[in-house]
Amino acid sequence: MRLVGLALVVAALIAAPGARALEVFACEPEWAALVRILLPEARITVATHAGQDPHEIEARPSLIAALRRADAAVCTGAGLEAGWLPMLQSRAANAKVQPGQPGMIEMARFTRLIDPRPASLSPFSGDVHPEGNPHFHLDPSRWPELARGLAQALTRLAPGHSTAMAERARAFEARWAERTRGWQARLAEAKRVRVAVQHTTFAYFFAFAGARVVADLEPKPGVPPTPGHLSATLGALRGAPPHAVWIATYQDARPARWLVGQMAGVRLVMLPATVDEAADESALVRWFDTLVGALAEVIAAVPAASLARSSGAAG
């Protein structure tokens, strides 16, 4: 009987929320940054970094151990981590971060995804996310709703911090609105820009900016570029070359380099698709500044004649 009592006390101590810092497993660095903004007290492990393709992460022992110790996991959802997170959840055997538990926070719940696709049964249709494009963290205008959603979700896990988190979310929204207006102003002419991409990673950023994506180097989502598809893409683009081929740093740059080399006056832009693992709000802002700056440079290099023609065509 005494043993049972002792066991209960130990269990209560282990389970007691608020008794120690919330241990957060962030699937991607952008969510680690948002947790730092809302709950600076949290202890955060970041599972991936900007140099990795977030679709292709090994469910390695170190990640299992980190998820085992977590009180909460903050992930993108929408199938982005389908290749590795379910394995981590199963191996970690941590009740708090299983699907449907309050500690399993999927950010996709707090925003509306673009480009949902009908599910495909074919093994030849690529790695399609039927839920929609999961790279929504690249749209700055979505961050206020994401911050609100995450603050609410974390409130359930750290009720003692509820007021502080709501306050931080509001302050973040105010600062962010100001910055978003600045970025929009710099990208006012972006609708004249045509870009070729590799995967739909930056789709939300271009949607935010208003730039047009005219080609994808991947023949199917998640399928690496093939020589046949590249030459077909080149053929289709020759008449009206894109102003830039825009890829993420984690991607194999060879296909993009080849394509850029085949056409005159096309810029190769290679940028991280997320922030550093240790990023806070200022690093998050700097990252968006870099993206906006790179697109602004592409806009500036678009010849005036082409601008006129494009706007004429657009009008």
Next chain:
Amino acid sequence: MRAAILQRAALGLAVATASAPALAQDSWAVGAVVDVSALSKTFPLGARDKDLGLGHSDVTVSGGIAGLFDARLTGAAHTHERKLEAHIEEASLATRTLPFGLQLKVGRFASQLGYLNEQHPHADDFIERPLPYRAFFGQHWFDDGVRLNWTAPSAAYVRLGVEAFRGRQLVRETASARRPGALVFSARTGGDLGSSMSWQAGASWLDNRREPLIEEDEHGHHDHDHAGEHEHEHAHGAAFSGRRGLVLDAVWKWAPGGNAKNEQLRLSGEYVRIERLNRHASADDRHDGGYVSLVYRFRPAWEAGVSAGVLNVRIPHEDHFHPGRLREASVMLAYKPGHLQSYRLQATRVSGARGFGEVPRWRVGLQVVLAIGAHPAHGF
């Protein structure tokens, strides 16, 4: 709203249980894997047919039950000697919400003994499983039983587990049916070495209470090369058995900056020893075998690999044993555009065969693996 949720849940053939939002964590999915191969010659102790054959193909239904259990049902089929063999390979329930990092699994499932046995065969890097798996575990060992695992809340990954199985697949015919059952104790650990390397190592002990029947000379003649005759039996059954087993495994993976998409090196190896073969066996009568495999992803969709395996067995013959031996080396090239397709070309050379009759030296194989519908996440 309801329609939107329905659409989100409709992954592949996914059953749209998620239309009831409270059960979103239970989202059910159906997926299938079709594995077709063409071999110029069979592999000794292999499961695949010469020429065109259906490899390990399956249909899996999986999902959650009230957020408490992971349920999985897998029906698998393959051709063996031109006949289609089908079986239920997994019908299991695993807990999600036990405290203290405990997990209980019941039903039929693959044992976590060794490294490859825990991996789904369609993710294998070579057309046939390594020699020890073919000889001792019937390609991969799944069985009816129960498992209890504990994952430590430590910085380093530590998992301890115990499994109890019927053990039928490990011993084809028992001397005595009174003592069924096999116990597996396993320990696994691993971690990262800097940002580019990670590793995992494990040890498993097998205690099989089913004692192998002493081989009678079924065919009425005394043929010292008769181990190969086992191949007319069901492909999922151990060719060589014993009452004690030890499996040591290690895996090391490297990818520049941890980004495995474009470039990755995978080195894995296992050693298996089986002892107490039957009541006539002395302490020196034991089977063992092992393999080493090295695979290099050199382009986002391309992999090349080499592997080498050995097998030393004591072929039981009435009250004594004959030595059996196989050596095998393979090279393979695989094209994997995305997760749902893989195409593999492999050449394998068998040398030093003893006790297995005439074993042709070379075989060349072509394998196509296609996934349809929901695709399960892979282990390390």
